[in-house]
Amino acid sequence: MAVPILKQGGYLFVAIQDELTDAGWRDLRTDLLERAGKHRSRGVLIDVSTMEVMDSFASRMLDGIARMLRFRGAETVVSGLQPEVAFAMAQLGLSLPNTGTALDTDDGFAELRRRTGTVVNAH
Amino acid sequence: MRDMGLTAQNIEHRKTIVGLGPDDSKRIGQLGEVVQTNVERLTATFFDHLAGLDEARVLFGNSELLKRARVLKGAHLSEMVRGEYGPQYVEQRLKLAMLYTQVGLDAHVFLGAFRHLLEAIGACVMKNSEKDPMEGFENFMSLQKVAYFDIAIIVDTLVFERERIIRQQQEAIRELSTPVLQIRDQLLIIPVIGLVDTYRARLLTEGLLNAIRERRAKGVVMDITGVPVVDSKVANHLAQACEAARLMGALVVLTGISSEIALTLVTIGAQLRGIRTVGDLQGGIEEIERSLGGKARAPSRGDSYEGDPSRGS
Numbered sequence: 483m484a485v486p487i488l489k490q491g492g493y494l495f496v497a498i499q500d501e502l503t504d505a506g507w508r509d510l511r512t513d514l515l516e517r518a519g520k521h522r523s524r525g526v527l528i529d530v531s532t533m534e535v536m537d538s539f540a541s542r543m544l545d546g547i548a549r550m551l552r553f554r555g556a557e558t559v560v561s562g563l564q565p566e567v568a569f570a571m572a573q574l575g576l577s578l579p580n581t582g583t584a585l586d587t588d589d590g591f592a593e594l595r596r597r598t599g600t601v602v603n604a605h
Numbered sequence: 606m607r608d609m610g611l612t613a614q615n616i617e618h619r620k621t622i623v624g625l626g627p628d629d630s631k632r633i634g635q636l637g638e639v640v641q642t643n644v645e646r647l648t649a650t651f652f653d654h655l656a657g658l659d660e661a662r663v664l665f666g667n668s669e670l671l672k673r674a675r676v677l678k679g680a681h682l683s684e685m686v687r688g689e690y691g692p693q694y695v696e697q698r699l700k701l702a703m704l705y706t707q708v709g710l711d712a713h714v715f716l717g718a719f720r721h722l723l724e725a726i727g728a729c730v731m732k733n734s735e736k737d738p739m740e741g742f743e744n745f746m747s748l749q750k751v752a753y754f755d756i757a758i759i760v761d762t763l764v765f766e767r768e769r770i771i772r773q774q775q776e777a778i779r780e781l782s783t784p785v786l787q788i789r790d791q792l793l794i795i796p797v798i799g800l801v802d803t804y805r806a807r808l809l810t811e812g813l814l815n816a817i818r819e820r821r822a823k824g825v826v827m828d829i830t831g832v833p834v835v836d837s838k839v840a841n842h843l844a845q846a847c848e849a850a851r852l853m854g855a856l857v858v859l860t861g862i863s864s865e866i867a868l869t870l871v872t873i874g875a876q877l878r879g880i881r882t883v884g885d886l887q888g889g890i891e892e893i894e895r896s897l898g899g900k901a902r903a904p905s906r907g908d909s910y911e912g913d914p915s916r917g918s
Contacts, residue, residue: 563852565814565853571852572849577851577852582854583851584854585855589821
């Protein structure tokens with residue numbers, strides 16, 4: 483099942499559910515790049531607050547998506563990492579060097595605005 | 606009893622360690638009568654010796670406990686010569702040992718009194734077997750095995766209790782020494798005091814991450830002025846905590862690295878990769894405010910996007 487990608491002003495928004503398969507991740511990557519190009523998006527917010535596990539594949543995928551999107555002129559912010567997940571990732575040395583991070587979607591959009599220097603979806 | 610690992614299996618093992626076997630039970634059985642008839646006198650020997658010692662004055666100051674101790678000791682002597690040394694017997698020993706810890710009776714004091722008791726028992730036994738001293742001696746040696754079995758349990762309990770108190774205190778110190786303080790909206794301070802080991806680093810990181818989520822922090826100043834030693838392991842722990850906080854969208858600044866610690870870190874080549882460091886706490890707060898200048902004004906949860914300029918700074 484495809485992950486819904488929502489357009490919000492100049493940004494795209496994706497909420498990832500737990501149990502996204504490896505193939506699902508690859509489809510999401512393709513879809514996101516395509517949609518970002520189509521809508522000329524300046525930023526993408528990926529919310530992972532419902533994920534209870536973030537393995538090396540998922541975090542590599544997230545960072546890869548961020549790098550690819552940056553080549554196409556869009557910034558990526560990951561929001562809603564749970565404390566346990568963040569702790570496990572730090573211990574495993576899984577960092578997300580190419581994405582911004584935020585506590586929740588509110589902060590995530592704020593971080594996107596800060597990074598892209600525009601206020602697209604406020605007011 | 607279970608906390609100390611005193612299972613039925615362990616009790617059997619303890620018996621083989623002191624060499625206590627079925628033969629001994631038989632020999633000890635022959636002593637039953639002698640000891641039983643002298644129980645009161647023997648118990649008195651033990652407590653008379655203790656009464657003369659300054660270390661045992663807590664016990665003698667509490668008549669209730671003293672009475673209980675006398676009853677338990679008398680029961681101990683009767684049990685000692687019965688020949689059954691199972692879990693029930695051990696449980697009785699533990700009761701007495703707990704009483705000793707309650708009155709702060711140290712192992713060396715207890716051992717002294719117990720030796721006097723054994724001497725008195727020995728005298729009784731030898732007197733009773735004047736015709737065959739060899740037999741009496743062997744019987745007494747069997748009883749001595751039980752005595753050493755008992756001593757081992759009592760001493761282990763005393764040590765275990767002391768260690769339990771130390772563990773409790775360590776726990777208390779750990780909890781006290783990792784407070785998370787909020788000094789204003791979205792800004793937290795964590796003063797770390799004392800040695801940081803793997804366990805504490807974990808607690809510290811957990812506390813930090815939960816505080817970030819609960820108080821919606823954007824910036825955290827971790828001050829390590831009170832950490833006496835920072836080696837590569839501790840540096841690694843701190844780096845992990847900072848990395849985890851970053852993943853949750855918060856910026857961590859490390860402050861209070863003394864010149865000695867800085868020298869150590871450089872000498873051992875420890876990397877504090879990805880950690881922002883500032884000289885002192887004040888500098889750390891200023892640094893965070895600079896970095897979050899735009900970010901800290903982001904709307905808080907529940908605020909509308911229009912925002913209220915008087916809030917959320």
